[in-house]
Amino acid sequence: MKWFHVVKNMNELRKQYKKLLLKHHPDNEGKVSDMQEINAEYDLLFDRLKAETKSYGETRTYNENEENKAFKEVLNVIIGYRMEIEIIGKWIWCFQCFSFYFEQKNSIYRSCHKSNNGSVENSKW
Secondary structure (H helix, E strand, C coil), X not given: CCCCCCCCCHHHHHHHHHHHHHHHCHHHXXXXXXXXXXXXXXXXXXXXXXXXXXXXXXXXXXXXXXXXXXXXXXXXXXXXXXXXXXXXXXXXXXXXXXXXXXXXXXXXXXXXXXXXXXXXXXXXX
């Protein structure tokens, strides 16, 4: 593997994926081609780990593919805000996320203060 090293379980895979996103995501001045390679390796390792887990007789009560897809989508959305991200179990904790807060605040402001012609009113926030 080019991007992931010594991955023994899903938690290790996700931790390494998060670190790679922080460094190589296009929103953080990374290359799209690198992210495509990283995502392809992640998907391959995810499938391998999922198969190993099933071979040990463990059962799941949720859709692993949907959970994996949601995990990747969430990280790809929030990674560009340059916040500290910590993954604990199924929780994603975000710290130092002021740019995310202000982007969301401005987005809400723009959607609430549209004039009749569809443009944002020229008033101070």
